[in-house]
Amino acid sequence: MRTRFTEAFGVEHPIVQGGMMWVGRAELVAAVANAGALGFITALTQPTPEDLVREIARTRELTDKPFGVNLTILPSITPPPYAEYRQAIIESGIKIVETAGSNPVDHLPFFKDAGIKVIHKCTSVRHAVKAERVGVDAVSIDGFECAGHPGEDDVPGLVLIPAATRRLQIPVIASGGIADARGLVAALALGADGVNMGTRFMCTVESPVAHAVKEQIVANSELDTKLIFRTLHNTARVAANAVSAEVVEIESRGAEFKDIQHLVAGARGRKVFEDGDLDAGIWTAGQCQGLIDDIPTVADLVERMVTEAESIIAGRLTSFLDDAAVRA
Known part of the structure; x- marks a missing residue:
């Protein structure tokens, strides 16, 4: 399945x-790279830049295929x-490099001078258009x-996907709600050049999160998420658990960030992923968890998605054209 994205970024x-x-x-x-897809190390997961260098080297020991690094830029005290x-x-x-959060414009000259292609993650058409204008190579x-x-x-x-693709000239990666071949085919039909998956890859054998988290994703439906920080105009979708329910309840009474800060601390969310204590803190999960019913290897997941996507395109979708021809 060749698209502008695979051609530009050198992935299968x-x-x-x-x-x-x-x-x-x-x-x-x-594992993602070895399966022919594009994976990203999360830079800020590493405590220091020196640790990031070591993680990149460790990844290169495991694959000789292309991979990238995510740098999320957010306002912070x-x-x-x-x-x-x-x-x-x-x-x-x-x-x-995948950038996210704030405008990447201050970082782009450095990346461009180093011959680095940049994908910027956006949540609106206006931000995607601006990202294209400042010079990114693709948007997610x-x-x-x-x-x-x-x-x-x-x-x-x-x-959102067709609204963005009709405005942009650079490749667009569709993200959010995608977990299988149907989502991939739908994204391509909507004008995207590829798909981005988070929750689905989190629920794979090679994912470094605790097995209890993966089992909970499989057990959850599309209804098992909560939207927190809505009243603070910094909305985040997280898995439904005792902590996220408490955050929503406190917000419903009117709250400042200091009122919930102890509940949403990143260290507590890390404990969920590392220890498998599902109520230790908030942890992110998308609505697509309702479409996830197994914990495959990354290789099996990617192969299944591509094979089934080709089957949908060549079979189900083509049959509509064949039927139309017969009726004509």
């Missing part, structure tokens, strides 16, 4: 494993040393169904 399949905090580590990223992480990426010889457009931060416009992928 139009499937991306985007950056995920505490999840985008060497074992998963290398004490921001990470973004310039140092950026330099670690460049000096490690990475050729693909996140529909409202996604895990993590879907923006504040609440536009689902069925509308």
